[in-house]
Amino acid sequence: MKNKWLKINWFKSSSDLFQQTQRKLTMQYSSLIMLFLVLFIVVVYTLLYIVILRDQHRELEQLTRQETRVISDYLAESARNELQGIGSQELVLAGVDQFFYYVTDADGNFVMGNEMVPNIREDLFSLVSGWVPERNQIREETIQVKFDERRIGGKEIKEQPKSDTVRLMIDGSPIFYNGQFVGMIYIGKDISFAYQLFQWLLVVLVSLTVLFAGVAIFISSVMSKKAMGPISNAFNRQKEFVGDASHELRTPLSVMLSSIDAIHMTDGVEADPFAQKLLRNMKSEVKRMTGLVSDLLVLARADSGGAERTLASFDVREEADRVIESLTPHAEANGVSLEIETPESLPVMGDRERLKQLMYILLDNAVKYSPDGGRVSLQLSEAARHWTMKVTDEGIGIHPDDQPRIFDRFYRSDKSRTRTVGGHGLGLSIAKWIVDIHHGTISVESEPEKGSTFIVTIPKEKAVSA
Template sequence: MNLNPLSFIRSVTSHREKDVFKSTQGKLTRIYSGILMLFLILFIVIVYFVLHFVIMQNQEKELQTLVNQEAAYIEEYLLKNNQTDLHDMQNQEVIFAGVNQYFYYVVSANGEVMMGQEANRRIRPDILRILQEGHQNEIQKKTLSMESRGNKGEFHPSEANQDIRLIIASKPIYYKGQFIGQLYAGKDISFVYQLFHWVLIILVALGGIFFGIAIAISTSMSKRAMVPISGAFSRQREFVADASHELRTPLSVLLSSIDAMEMTIEPQKEDFSGKMLMNMRQEVKRMTHLVSDLLTLARSDSNTIELKTETFDFRSYADKALESVSPLAAAKQISFSLESPAALLAVGDPERLSQLLYILLDNAIKYTPNEGKVKLFLSGEGQELGIAVQDTGIGIEREEIKRIFERFYRSDKSRSRQMGGHGLGLSIAKWIVDNHKGTIKVSSEIGKGSTFIVRIPFGLK
């Protein structure tokens, strides 16, 4: 692998893993509040559009009824006076203003305005242009821009510079089945849109209030949902801690007994017994390591382990860790190399940081084939300790990298069992790094090896 671990150490950014229960409770809170807010938003949208539809339908119905009545009145007037066109009606007051009626016009068949009134005579050209652009016998919704206009009229006085919202209805006028003109009437519904505006503001304000209530309710619900889960986890954690603690004593007794039995057996005469005792020793040691790891994780979950903060020479601890794993490397003919300053000051818990280094080296040896290479890089530039362990092992799949720090997780369980792993080492390594406010990252390529990068700041906060 063409990789400079020391430069990679300095480029990795820090990300802390959140507490699992707080993270889960936060997700539940977001889910509950999201569901409540979804229903609230749907309620607001439905209420707003129902009000909009009902009110607008009512306004249109009132205007259409008014237009129908006025058209019928005109037709009745024509029949009563035996008039075949609208010209003789120009001086007749046959139409009366309805509620909020802004204008009305009676237009002959050739497009001539025979009679009409509006709130402001100066806007008649604008209204007639709207009528020409629209479709007859259809209710239209239009907006009149009233900038720089005076709006004092007979029917509905309006404030200057305020746009007027109109709905316009029309009705054809017939005399003995012959079309002779069209009646148009417009109604000012500006107050309706103002009502919609204030209704929307009120609904949004209520939505904001209920959003806060939804958050409070969701938080309470998520806390209640986490109570049995937290209780079960606490009982499980206590059981693991107690069981691990209790198992350490009998395992120690077993290991001592095996040592004593080996001292009394002559290997030349008892080859079978010697092999059995050696296998028993290996299994007891494996169980001892597993129990020790379980106890460490159980105590870390309950926050009963307090890390020390000391200033010490990390290089000497690195030398001891290398010496400790050397027999394992020698058994597989794996070559070691170390790049480190002669003295490397670090601030933290010496025992835990030494354990971290041992876990990373042991992991590299396990997954590196015979005659492979393992390199250890140490640096202490700036205000942090840098550790990089590089191997020429089997590598890790990209989708597996994010899960290798999970407890008991092994990408290839059969191969991991053959190599003696139980899936807790990297979990402990992650816990040590997190409690030192540091980061641990992995770079890997299948068939070429992996590099574990650790950054530990100087001093616990």
Template sequence: MKTKWFKKGGSDLFQKTQRRLTMQYSSLLMLFLVLFIVVVYTLLYVVILRDQHRELEHLTRQETRIISDYLAESARNELQGLDSQELVLAGVDQFFYYVTDANGNFVMGSETMPHMREELFDLVSGWMPERNQIREETFKVTFDERRIGGREIDEAPKSDTVRLMIDGNPVFYNDQFVGMIYIGKDISFAYQLFQWLLIVLVSLTVLFAGVAIFMSYMMSKKAMGPISTAFHRQKEFVGDASHELRTPLSVMLSSIDAMEMTDGVEEDPFAQKLLRNMKSEVKRMTGLVSDLLVLARADSGSVERTLENIDVRAEAANVIESLTPHAESNGVSLYLDATEDLLVTGDRARLKQLMYILLDNAVKYSPDGGRVEMRLSKSDRHWTVSVSDEGIGIDPADQSRIFDRFFRSDKSRTRTVGGHGLGLSIAKWIAGIHGGTITVESELGKGSTFIVQIPNEQVVST
């Protein structure tokens, strides 16, 4: 037999709560940050593109006015032959401009990359834009296409992908439509700016995500401080009160036993009834105090645990034998299904308490004539104890909460069969200190099965 200390890594309840608060705080901060970034990016996107639209519209109107003024000065009513005149149509970032006559025929034009005139002219050929209608086009430019006659084109865009914003405006002479002017503006730089801006904003988001998590952790830690202090004081009170109540309850139980043996009590049915009721209530209170003391020790952060090799089948048989009178008084039969020898490593007292809780719980909620069966098995990695009953079952909505302290699924029935909603919490704790798990499978009206799986290898932290 060897005694060791099982030390828990802090309060699981407060750690989970603090992690949850940290995630909530950081998620809220990140949500505001992401919304801010989306708003800023969208505003910059809209403002920059709208500014490019205005510049292109202004450039188109300006060059349309130049052509119209020239037609008025030269008294020409058509655009044919305009290419032989000395007209200067150029603007900043103007990738191309084309002038067509009323029939859509090419009259004059210029582009940054002359070898692509056919592809560029196809973009605008036959297009009659509506008022304030501006198109955006994207096309690829290869490196070979940037060299004309063996020389590098200095005006060629610095990217293989060119983004164009295209505008068109009709040309009139004496209120007569004589042709169209199309202008394409290179806005590749704007989209490159958007890409770099997006990279910067994403990098800032990652950076501030770490800051947000740290701030959230500090905020949650500060928020949990008063709650943690109050909880520890309450825990100390429950532990001290439970410990102090055990002595007077033991004295009361001994006094009742002594009173039952006094002369005259056996002949007085009323006195016997009073003593039986008192004894039952004292035992019930003793059980409650014992459960509270166990949970108080569990909450303390360190629990003494005695690890030894035990035959769990023999211990289960002893538990069933001790519970048989109680089960028979409720009309319930107990059965054990296990191999002959089932050696495991664990805390003998705690594991017996675990089995007792599961069997007692099954007996309480089994009908008259019901059957409760405990099964024991072992695999390479873990050993399993399961307790099945034919009772009322557990509502699916309550199955996730039945291991919570003081939770009772059927409060009206619990008042009849007794209990305080602590047994399953203790069972879960016992399974937990052994590195195991406890689950439930239940169906209303057909019964429940509680399954405990505990690893064969027991690791003890000191």
């Protein structure tokens, strides 16, 4: 593969974090607005549904009582104690939206009746035959009707044949004469228009919900953007401060380290064990602070977009050998053995120095947390679309509760060992950043007191096309 050298500015990871947070706030705000809107619509729809149907119930009950009184008055005037034969009399039983009415005698036999649509008496009468409603009991039924003619005002009017579903509200009332039960009257009211009204109302409310959903998302986006503004500004000022402070501290720390080396070589100091000890401690602390400042500067540049990545094709096996060779004295001083398992050659595309730093961080951590006599291994392998780095140790392991946070800055899972093993909790954060800029993933598999394995997977094509 032809070598390619590209310098790419790494976009701020914090920017992605703020965008994700803003999106979450937008979703939360819009969800709350939509929740109240949906609740409002449900309440309005339910109230209208109850009010309209209750009004229909009341009208049907009034109509039933009215027509029951008409029949009772007729029986009283004619001194009849039965309903048979009244069908031939001129009784006017009609009401607005009355789809049908039927009168039956005490035995349930049909006496008289009428319906708005002819030829469906058998179906309608089967709905009420033998039914004795309880107090305030009203039934709702649905029937299929073919409208080829309709009876209006006693006259039959021809219409174009069509089939339709009719929603009926049916009420029934007993008829008494001198305290004796003589029959029943049943009245059916067409309430199809009410359900059509509910359907249209539901369509309108759903349309308004969709419309207001877009408005809610827009308003929520504006609100979340304003809410994130002060936080974003404060974070940017913090990043600038960390970057400036880290940069300014590097020079005095370098001067201090040089001065300590100069004092160390001064006549009289070499013969004083106490002065030698103080100088060694001072030098160790200055080096530790220099490392901390360097790590802070790396992360500050990464956050601000100032960190550059140089892509090149190189053999990662060669760099791994150099890292192992460099860390071997440190590992032997801690009683830890280093092992490497890689193919003879593993050409990859990436930032040589950053990936080398990644290996240093993972291997140095493994050595620090390994017991005396422990082993640390580095494994490199490749597949068709990615290459993998694994660093395994036999150390103290990581508790499952701590594993999700080990890549956070300054996070230490075992704070009691901070001074013993050194470090400042930024190494794994930098490792995560290096993996991210190569579009890879890093994960850990660990059990307490059984060691840990860090697994880094970096895709080949994304590294090339980045």
